[in-house]
Amino acid sequence: MGGKVSCTLGEVKQRADFIVxxxxxxxxxxxxxxxxxxxxxxxxFLPRGRKDRTMVLVxxxxxxxxxxxxxxxxxxxxxxxxxxxxxxxxxKDQNVSDEAIADTGLTREVLDDLVQRMKSAKFGCMFFGMxxxxxxxxxxxxxALLTLAAExxxxxxxxxxxxxxxxxxxxxxxxxxxQTGYPFGITFNRGYPRYNPGEFSxxxxxxxxxxxxxxxxxxxxxxxMPQPAIDHLKRIPTIVLDPHVTHTSKLARVHITxxxxxxxxxxxxxxxxxxxxxxxxxxxxxxxxxxxxxxRINEAIMAKPFWLPDGSQPQMLTAQV
Amino acid sequence: MIRITGGRxxxxxxxxxxxxxxxxxxxxxxVESVEGGRTIDATGMIVFPxxxxxxxxxxxxxxxxxRAMTPExxxxxxxxxxxxxxxxxxxxxxxxxFATGYLYAGMGWTTVNEAAVPVLSARHTHEExxxxxxxxxxxxxxxxxxxxxxxxxxNGEYERAKQVVAWYIWAAKSYxxxxxxxxxxxxxxxxxxxxxLTSPIEGYSKLTPGTIVTQLAQICEDLGLPHPIHLHCxxxxxxxxxxxxxxxxxxxxxxxxxxAHCQYHAYGGDDWDTMCSETAQLADYFNAHxxxxxxxxxxxxxxxxxxxxxxxWQHLLYKLTGRKWGNLDVENETSCGIVPYTYRPSNLVxxxxxxxxxxxxxxxxxxxxxxxxTDHPNGGxxxxxxxxxxxxxxxxxxxxxxxxxxxxxxxxxRLAEIDREYTLYEIATSMSAGPARALGMPKKGNLGIxxxxxxxxxxxxxxxxxxxxxxxxxxxxxxxxxxxxEIRETPEGRxxxxxxxxxxxxxxxxxxxxxxxxxxxxENYPVELERIEHAEFADCLGSTRS
Ligand SMILES: [Zn+2]
Numbered sequence: 001m002g003g004k005v006s007c008t009l010g011e012v013k014q015r016a017d018f019i020v021x022x023x024x025x026x027x028x029x030x031x032x033x034x035x036x037x038x039x040x041x042x043x044x045f046l047p048r049g050r051k052d053r054t055m056v057l058v059x060x061x062x063x064x065x066x067x068x069x070x071x072x073x074x075x076x077x078x079x080x081x082x083x084x085x086x087x088x089x090x091x092k093d094q095n096v097s098d099e100a101i102a103d104t105g106l107t108r109e110v111l112d113d114l115v116q117r118m119k120s121a122k123f124g125c126m127f128f129g130m131x132x133x134x135x136x137x138x139x140x141x142x143x144a145l146l147t148l149a150a151e152x153x154x155x156x157x158x159x160x161x162x163x164x165x166x167x168x169x170x171x172x173x174x175x176x177x178x179q180t181g182y183p184f185g186i187t188f189n190r191g192y193p194r195y196n197p198g199e200f201s202x203x204x205x206x207x208x209x210x211x212x213x214x215x216x217x218x219x220x221x222x223x224x225m226p227q228p229a230i231d232h233l234k235r236i237p238t239i240v241l242d243p244h245v246t247h248t249s250k251l252a253r254v255h256i257t258x259x260x261x262x263x264x265x266x267x268x269x270x271x272x273x274x275x276x277x278x279x280x281x282x283x284x285x286x287x288x289x290x291x292x293x294x295x296r297i298n299e300a301i302m303a304k305p306f307w308l309p310d311g312s313q314p315q316m317l318t319a320q321v
Numbered sequence: 322m323i324r325i326t327g328g329r330x331x332x333x334x335x336x337x338x339x340x341x342x343x344x345x346x347x348x349x350x351x352v353e354s355v356e357g358g359r360t361i362d363a364t365g366m367i368v369f370p371x372x373x374x375x376x377x378x379x380x381x382x383x384x385x386x387x388r389a390m391t392p393e394x395x396x397x398x399x400x401x402x403x404x405x406x407x408x409x410x411x412x413x414x415x416x417x418x419f420a421t422g423y424l425y426a427g428m429g430w431t432t433v434n435e436a437a438v439p440v441l442s443a444r445h446t447h448e449e450x451x452x453x454x455x456x457x458x459x460x461x462x463x464x465x466x467x468x469x470x471x472x473x474x475x476n477g478e479y480e481r482a483k484q485v486v487a488w489y490i491w492a493a494k495s496y497x498x499x500x501x502x503x504x505x506x507x508x509x510x511x512x513x514x515x516x517x518l519t520s521p522i523e524g525y526s527k528l529t530p531g532t533i534v535t536q537l538a539q540i541c542e543d544l545g546l547p548h549p550i551h552l553h554c555x556x557x558x559x560x561x562x563x564x565x566x567x568x569x570x571x572x573x574x575x576x577x578x579x580x581a582h583c584q585y586h587a588y589g590g591d592d593w594d595t596m597c598s599e600t601a602q603l604a605d606y607f608n609a610h611x612x613x614x615x616x617x618x619x620x621x622x623x624x625x626x627x628x629x630x631x632x633x634w635q636h637l638l639y640k641l642t643g644r645k646w647g648n649l650d651v652e653n654e655t656s657c658g659i660v661p662y663t664y665r666p667s668n669l670v671x672x673x674x675x676x677x678x679x680x681x682x683x684x685x686x687x688x689x690x691x692x693x694x695t696d697h698p699n700g701g702x703x704x705x706x707x708x709x710x711x712x713x714x715x716x717x718x719x720x721x722x723x724x725x726x727x728x729x730x731x732x733x734x735r736l737a738e739i740d741r742e743y744t745l746y747e748i749a750t751s752m753s754a755g756p757a758r759a760l761g762m763p764k765k766g767n768l769g770i771x772x773x774x775x776x777x778x779x780x781x782x783x784x785x786x787x788x789x790x791x792x793x794x795x796x797x798x799x800x801x802x803x804x805x806x807e808i809r810e811t812p813e814g815r816x817x818x819x820x821x822x823x824x825x826x827x828x829x830x831x832x833x834x835x836x837x838x839x840x841x842x843x844e845n846y847p848v849e850l851e852r853i854e855h856a857e858f859a860d861c862l863g864s865t866r867s
Contacts, residue, residue: 003390003639003646003659008441010652010840015510037840044837122511150646153636157512159650177388178380178418178449181395181411191402192409193417195392268444274382274649276444278845278852306405317400 005150006161007125008273009037015045015157018121022058022145023080024129024163027065033163034068038125054117058083059131073114076105078136084144088151090115119155126160133162164272167218168261171270192317206232214238217290218261222247241290256293259285267291322347322358323799328368328778331745333689333754334767338746344368346774346799353770361794361801363778369749370766371431371775371797372706375756376551376581376616377697378628379421380435380449380458382442383657386647387415387626387698390659394624407808408454414626414661414698422454422811424704426802429777429792432457432757432765436499436551436581437630439463439651441839443493444848447816451854454811455797457773459760459818461551462493463630463655465500465533466507469834474536475528481830483540487821488831490544492847494818496760496859497548498541499581501630502555503533506656514633516556518568530555531572538576544821545862547761549577557634560590563599570606573613579759582618582696584678596670597733598677604684611687614759616694619678619709620671621701622664629699632656653838664701669733672726674700676734679712679719683741688750689758706752707789713743713751714785761859762817774799815855822861 012019019038026033034040042049057069058080066072075083083104089096090111101108118124126149133142145160152158164170173183180186185197187205198204202221205211206229213236222230223246230251238252243260259265264285268276325344330337345355378384388395391414398413401420410420425433433453438446438460450458464470464486473482486498504522505515513523518531538550554569556562566586570578580586587603590596607615629635632648635658639646647659664671678700685691693710697703712719716739723737743751757766764772776796782788795803802810835843850856 003648004386005646005648007648007650008652008840010441010838011510011650013840014652014838150639150648153512154640157510159648174385174445175448177385179408179410179452181388181413181415181417182392183389188403188409192400193395193411195395268448270445274445275441275841276448277841278444278849280845316402 003150004146005159007159008275012125013037013041014043015123016125017052018054018124020056020126022128023131025063025065027068079104080132080141081137081144084148088148121156124158127163129163168269170272174270203229212236216248217241220246220248222251241293257287258290259287265289322355324355325361325363328363328366330368331749332768333750335769349774349798351770351772351774367779367781369777370753370768371777372429372752373756373766374430374433375692376436376694377433377703381438381446383628384415387628387659390645390647391626407811418449418452422456423808426455426795429795431775431797435460437463439654440489440493441651441654447853455802455814457814458816459496461497461499462490462495464498465503465537466655468653475525483543484824484827486540487544487823488827491820494848494853496817496819497546499551500537501553504530505555506632509632509656534569534572538573538578542576547859549579551579553581554586557585557631560588560592560596562586562588563602578613580615583615583681584618587677593670596673598673600677600680600684607685607690614690616692617678617682618694618696618700620664620674621705622666624663625698625701626661627699628659630655630657632658635660666725669729672730673733676736680736682713683739688747689755692756693752707786710748710789711786716740716742813855815857816853817857817859819859819861
């Protein structure tokens with residue numbers, strides 16, 4: 001059970017006649033999202049554009065996005081998981097008690113109507129934001145919504161995808177996966193990749209004081225991480241590559257100013273649907289690119305004697321311990 | 322400069338069958354003779370051209386999706402530890418990029434064909450391929466469900482369709498065309514499938530899967546692609562699909578074609594209970610039509626993860642297994658689905674699949690027509706190829722394995738009645754010379770003068786699986802990369818691509834169609850040639866490159 005049933009944004013633009021935003025506020029957080037990819041676009045399958053699409057917003061409060069929606073469902077805070085579970089039951093015509101429904105802050109009529117609309121859609125899409133994935137239940141909420149989308153395919157075409165934040169977070173995730181098998185929270189301290197978010201995530205390593213140096217590219221943890229993590233960054237040699245002065249660059253031992261990605265440095269950025277976009281810089285910068293700096297550092301490290309004496313370690317483990 | 326002396330050489334491309342010969346190489350190619358340099362004494366050893374995988378999934382959005390879905394497998398699998406010359410990585414069902422290169426080279430394979438690339442994410446695929454060391458690579462572009470192309474065929478605009486295909490191949494910087502479930506994946510965009518070759522596809526009034534098959538095969542011919550249409554037939558995996566497969570082959574008649582993973586397309590019966598092997602029928606067809614090739618898509622028992630552009634099939638598999646399901650529909654172009662899967666000998670359907678793959682390899686008489694593959698990772702992981710080689714070379718071992726199947730298998734398969742055993746020469750054909758020829762790569766799978774110096778040397782061993790799993794030496798481009806089970810060098814591989822002739826007006830034709838259905842800018846869509854690391858151009862047939 002579970003998994004992830006998704007599509008690229010062009011599929012939503014072309015086909016989605018039923019769109020749900022759950023725990024997100026695209027009108028304010030992703031201002032071009034409606035016009036570029038979803039609600040406002042016309043297509044050969046939806047020639048009247050917005051008129052051919054139904055939009056539902058599920059959130060704990062009435063945000064600006066509610067104005068753009070046809071149906072707004074105000075779920076009681078912390079009850080997202082319960083609501084998704086109820087929907088999973090209702091689409092399969094299973095019994096759900098009145099108390100359970102009332103507990104979510106919604107009514108049976110509203111939910112029956114929603115289920116009926118979901119099933120009669122030709123192509124449904126559910127976007128979910130931090131309001132779902134970062135509140136009580138966290139990844140359990142996302143997993144439940146992804147499962148609901150998967151199960152809806154027994155009735156009609158349905159997909160779901162997370163609304164990712166800014167920067168090239170998706171790109172880092174994609175690249176780490178092909179090189180190590182894991183998206184983040186990876187340690188190489190045994191010479192090969194191991195994964196345990198909550199143990200090997202940057203914030204956990206810093207809070208425990210487990211690392212004796214930090215190398216930070218394109219992020220500003222000094223502005224967002226808990227104080228014990230920031231204190232540790234101040235204690236150890238912290239090196240920052242950033243075009244700007246940031247909270248982190250101010251506490252760092254070394255700050256190398258680099259050319260800004262996409263503006264003066266080329267590369268690839270991955271969109272929230274994992275479509276790779278080339279960055280073609282319109283400007284030249286007097287500063288080196290991140291890539292150049294990292295390559296130079298890597299060359300200098302390679303010139304040093306290897307960290308382990310020859311033959312002191314196996315090349316391969318047939319089973320991990 | 323290297324000279325290999327005294328080995329028994331199996332070089333089917335040049336008709337050399339186990340003769341003791343010397344091989345000399347310099348500058349990455351085989352040469353007449355060398356003065357000086359290293360000499361490898363291969364006396365008593367067996368010398369093969371490096372393996373060529375005609376159909377595998379090692380890089381790009383789909384396999385990377387599979388990696389994300391199987392962290393529990395990464396935790397239990399083999400690990401590569403970083404050394405001064407080697408990056409770290411993980412093996413398993415969906416190996417990481419660096420490990421993929423080490424694992425292929427470690428078993429003597431030196432060229433791989435990544436068989437399913439959406440153009441929209443081709444940039445990603447090439448970035449991953451650049452991180453797969455040692456082996457050379459080719460990629461195939463998914464085309465049989467591309468709606469801009471299908472619209473041309475629907476309107477009877479064959480010439481236009483041909484131009485569109487040529488434009489996409491160059492935009493993706495790829496080597497050829499892959500067709501997956503023609504029309505069925507386009508229908509999946511509406512939650513449907515296409516099971517009848519002669520019925521119109523969902524969303525179209527005239528266009529049928531049969532028309533796509535015929536016309537796309539013809540387009541590949543007319544563009545002179547070095548590798549013909551690479552076709553994943555409709556109705557994959559379904560009981561009774563043999564009739565669809567034979568029907569598809571008839572639609573191809575007179576044209577070159579490569580049929581992917583034929584094991585999944587050779588079933589009789591009406592449902593899962595009555596499903597049986599119909600490999601004899603399919604093998605007969607191949608035996609009577611030497612112009613078409615196929616790869617086995619053999620199944621091995623154990624855990625794996627299935628990944629395919631065949632979205633509707635993956636939805637069915639998810640419903641059958643109740644396991645995790647990943648799906649990614651790609652705008653205008655294709656879909657892909659991912660479902661972890663375990664093949665069990667006790668499961669009647671799996672037992673039929675296991676036997677069918679081997680039957681096809683054994684019943685198709687000419688090893689120049691049927692190649693070793695598991696459709697990695699679908700039927701099993703590529704690093705398990707030595708197990709299949711043993712099954713092909715040892716009839717007794719096959720009989721032994723048949724004993725673990727349930728009694729009810731009787732009458733559903735014919736593997737027990739087949740006593741053919743592959744010779745070394747036939748193995749060399751099926752794992753190297755044959756797939757290289759089918760891919761249109763004359764310098765691969767070939768130990769002749771001027772060819773790429775990709776060689777694998779085995780120490781003769783009665784245990785065939787051990788012998789093929791642990792070559793004594795592997796040379797890639799004339800450089801020793803594996804020696805005594807250790808990785809010596811990790812050179813970067815090359816990527817082969819083609820530039821089919823294209824009408825200069827095609828950009829103006831594509832732009833408005835593109836802008837209607839895509840969500841990225843037209844200028845940003847084609848992969849820049851500079852993005853391909855170590856690009857190597859292959860020529861289209863009957864044309865000179867511009
Ligand atoms: Zn495949």
